[in-house]
Amino acid sequence: MIRLIIVGDDVLFRAGLQRILEDAHDIRVPADCDYADAVETTTAHDPDVVLLSDERRRKDTLSLLTALRAQSAPPEVAVLTSAADERFVVDSLLAGATGFLLRDTVPHDLVNAVRLLASGSSALAPSASRTVVGHLQARPQKEAPSHAAVLSDRELDVLSLLAEGLTNAEIGRALLLSPATVKDHLSAIYTKLGTTNRVQTAVLAHRMGADRDSRARASGDSRKRTSRDSRTRTSRSVPAQSRSMGAELRIPA
Numbered sequence: 001m002i003r004l005i006i007v008g009d010d011v012l013f014r015a016g017l018q019r020i021l022e023d024a025h026d027i028r029v030p031a032d033c034d035y036a037d038a039v040e041t042t043t044a045h046d047p048d049v050v051l052l053s054d055e056r057r058r059k060d061t062l063s064l065l066t067a068l069r070a071q072s073a074p075p076e077v078a079v080l081t082s083a084a085d086e087r088f089v090v091d092s093l094l095a096g097a098t099g100f101l102l103r104d105t106v107p108h109d110l111v112n113a114v115r116l117l118a119s120g121s122s123a124l125a126p127s128a129s130r131t132v133v134g135h136l137q138a139r140p141q142k143e144a145p146s147h148a149a150v151l152s153d154r155e156l157d158v159l160s161l162l163a164e165g166l167t168n169a170e171i172g173r174a175l176l177l178s179p180a181t182v183k184d185h186l187s188a189i190y191t192k193l194g195t196t197n198r199v200q201t202a203v204l205a206h207r208m209g210a211d212r213d214s215r216a217r218a219s220g221d222s223r224k225r226t227s228r229d230s231r232t233r234t235s236r237s238v239p240a241q242s243r244s245m246g247a248e249l250r251i252p253a
Helices: 011-022 035-045 058-069 086-094 107-118 126-137 143-148 153-163 168-175 179-193 198-218 220-225 228-234
Strands: 002-007 027-033 049-053 076-081 099-102
Touching (some): 002 011, 002 035, 011 027, 011 049, 011 107, 027 035, 027 107, 035 049, 049 058, 076 107, 086 099, 086 198, 099 126, 153 198, 168 179
Parallel strands (some): 002 027, 002 049
């Protein structure tokens, strides 16, 4: 059962969201609250997901988002807003949001977004996806190679599958890891890469993948000239799908 808290100052809006979400068999809303009580309420109920309605000045929403993500066991937080302007989308993701949804999202899509968030994936409205990918891909490409060098082989495997759009559970099944171990690896990856969420990390992974692919092609001829014994000693026993990070970036919407 997914435990969800709704935060916003509009009581009627919170009540409407609760009714929509609790119609789903796998979602329960143990509480809803306004901004002033948000930290206390989430601490008391330990939700998997928080829906944070953007009804105040943007800096108040971002401040509360940062506080929620700073908790010892932080929930996944999705911002609900009426407009996905570039600065607010990017600032929300930098503050730790893993979802960015519009207030006119249809109920079915909202329920699916909550399920995605609870599974460890991201949920972005299509307009927000286009905004954030364009913004992050505009960063200097030269950052990627130095970042790649600090990750362990297993962290690179996890990063590769994250870039393909897999959830934590799917990554765990592919690599024979427990969900808790996948979360530990992701936390380490975020710290080493200087990112704060899956979307940022996936975009950076694709830059790293392009660099790895070009280096692999450049060294292809020399590898062919090595002996069979040498290839055996240096081969890595990882799943085939984890060897390349060149797959198309998929961000659930």
